[in-house]
Amino acid sequence: MTRPSEDDLIARFFAPLATSAGADGLTDDAAVVPEGEGDLVVTKDMAIAGVHFFPDDPPGLIAAKALRVNLSDLAAKGAVPSGFLLGLGLPPDWTTDFLAAFADGLGRDITAYGCPLLGGDTVKVPGPLTLSVTAFGRATRTVRRRGARPGDLLCVTGTIGDGALGLAARQAERQPATAPDWLRLIAPEERAHLVDRYLSPRPRVALAAAVARHASAAMDVSDGLVGDLAKMMAASGTGARLDAGAVPLSGAAAAAIALDPALRMRALTGGDDYEILLACPPDRLAALRDDAAAANVPLTVIGEVTEGAEVSWTAGGQVLSFGSGRFEHF
C-alpha cells in the first residue's frame, strides 16, 4: 500500500476531526482559537514512544492519552477545554492502519470531552513516534499551584496509585517472564483495571468549574502524589500534614498492596494518576463536596495545609519519611 502525502494524510485522517470554524478544515497554516469568557489557559505536554508510552500500546489509546494528560492539566487549573493542536512526528515505520486507529481514538475523545482539533503539524522523524499536544481551555479563575494557605484542606479526586501499579501490570503483559509475584497473584479483573487506568487516564474535566470556584491551589497528580504535593506546598510557601491512611485506593490497588506492602510506596510516589490535588478553604469544603458529587467525581480529604515548610506524612500515628524519594518507613 502506498502511503499518503502529508496533505492527503491530513485531509483523510485529521480534517474530519477539525470541526471548529477556527480550524478552517486544516487547510491553512494557522487556526483561530474560539472566543470565550474568562482566562485562556494553555498547556503543552509531549509524549514520546518508549518514554511516555509503549510503542505497541493500542494506537487509539496512545492518541487519547496524549490529549487527556493535557485536559488533566487544564482541569486542575479550573479550565474547561476549548480545543487543541496536535504535533505528530511519525517514525519511519508508520502505517495507514496505525494512523486510522490513532485518529479514531482521538475522534472519540474529541467528542467525549468537547475539545475540537484546531490544527497542528505533521512531520517525519528518524526516531520514535513523537506527540506534542497543545490544549486550550477557559477558566473563570485560573487556579495556580501557589495559592494554598495554612488551614486549607488538601483533597484528591478518585484513587491514587492505579497508574503506577498499572504501568507495572502493562510491563508484565509485555514481558510475562518478568512479572513480580503480586501480579501473578492478583485477580485478572484487578490486573485489567490497573492496566486500563495506566493506558486510559480519566481527566477530571467535569470538576474544572468547581476547581475554579472553590480551590485556593490545585495541580494534577502526574508525577506521584508525594512529589507533586511537595511541589504545590513549596510553590505556596506552606507546609502540610497528610494522613497516608486517608489516601483513596481502588480495590485493585488495595489488593495489590495487601499482597506486597511495599507497593504502598509506589502508589504514593508513582506517577500517571491524572487525578486533581487541590487545597480548599474549610468554609468552601461543603460546597466543593456538593459540586464534586454533582459531577460524579469522588473527592477525599487527605490532610491540611500548615504554616512553615515541612510536609509530614503519617499513617496510624507513625511518621513516614520519603527521604530522597525513597519510602523509608511505613
Next chain:
Amino acid sequence: MTRPSEDDLIARFFAPLATSAGADGLTDDAAVVPEGEGDLVVTKDMAIAGVHFFPDDPPGLIAAKALRVNLSDLAAKGAVPSGFLLGLGLPPDWTTDFLAAFADGLGRDITAYGCPLLGGDTVKVPGPLTLSVTAFGRATRTVRRRGARPGDLLCVTGTIGDGALGLAARQAERQPATAPDWLRLIAPEERAHLVDRYLSPRPRVALAAAVARHASAAMDVSDGLVGDLAKMMAASGTGARLDAGAVPLSGAAAAAIALDPALRMRALTGGDDYEILLACPPDRLAALRDDAAAANVPLTVIGEVTEGAEVSWTAGGQVLSFGSGRFEHF
C-alpha cells in the same frame, strides 16, 4: 559535569525568558495567554534534527529558527505575536553548553520580536533533538489562503530562493567535497549570505498589520513559491498568471543562477524562504506599498489572480511548466 534535573533546567535556562505574567515563571503546568484585541491566531511547527535542521547548526540559531518559522506563519495571517510555548525533546547526548546557547538565541528573539515564552514541556527522547513551538498572535482580521479573487495582484516580500540555495551552501559547508561548481565559484560573501538566509529566516512580523489591513489572501512561502502559490490558488478556487522574471532575487541568488541557470528552478520551487505571498485587490495596492515601505519590507508584484483553475508562469514571453514539481522548461 552533572546535568540538571528537568526542574533545574527550566529554572536555569527558560524561566528567565518567561517574563509574561501568564507564564507564572514556568512554575505551573499551564499558562494564561495575554488578553488582547482581535482574533487569537495559533500555529504550531515542529523541527526535528536531521530533518528540518542539521544537528551541528549553531544551537542559538536552531532555537531562533524554530520560533521564527512560527512567527512567519502568524505574520502571513496578519497576526502580531503575543507569546509562545516550547516543546523541547532532548536527545541522550544533550549538554548544558548546548542548552545555554540554545536559550541565549531564543532570548534574543523573544526580545527582538516581542514574543515572550509562556510555557512548554521538556522531555528526553531516545532520538534526535525535537522542537515543537506553538505561537500565539493577535490579528484584527485573520487572513486565510482562500480569500484571493480574480483581478487581485500577487505580491511577495523580500527575495525568493535564498533559503533553498542557502541549504545547498550549508550542505557544502558540512561536506566540502560534495560542493557543486557554482558554490566553488560564487563569492564568499554571497555564499555566506545564502547560508545566513537558510539558518536565520527573517519572519515578516513588521508587515503583519498591513497584511490584515489589505490582503485578500496570504500565506508564508515555506515549501517553495511555485507550490505554495498553487496551494493558495486551489484554496481560493482561482487561477493565476505569474511572471517568473519579476520574482525578486537577492544579488547572491542572481549570481548563483548566472553560474548555473538550472538553479532558477530551485529558487522558485525550493523551500525555507519565509517570505509572505499575498493577494491584494488593485485598489489597495498603493496603501499596501506605503505600509510595506513604512515597515521597511520590500514588496514586489509578481502576477495576478485569474478566473479558472490554471496557474501559468511565463518568463520573457515563454510559458514555463513545472509539471509534477519539476522545472521542465525555462
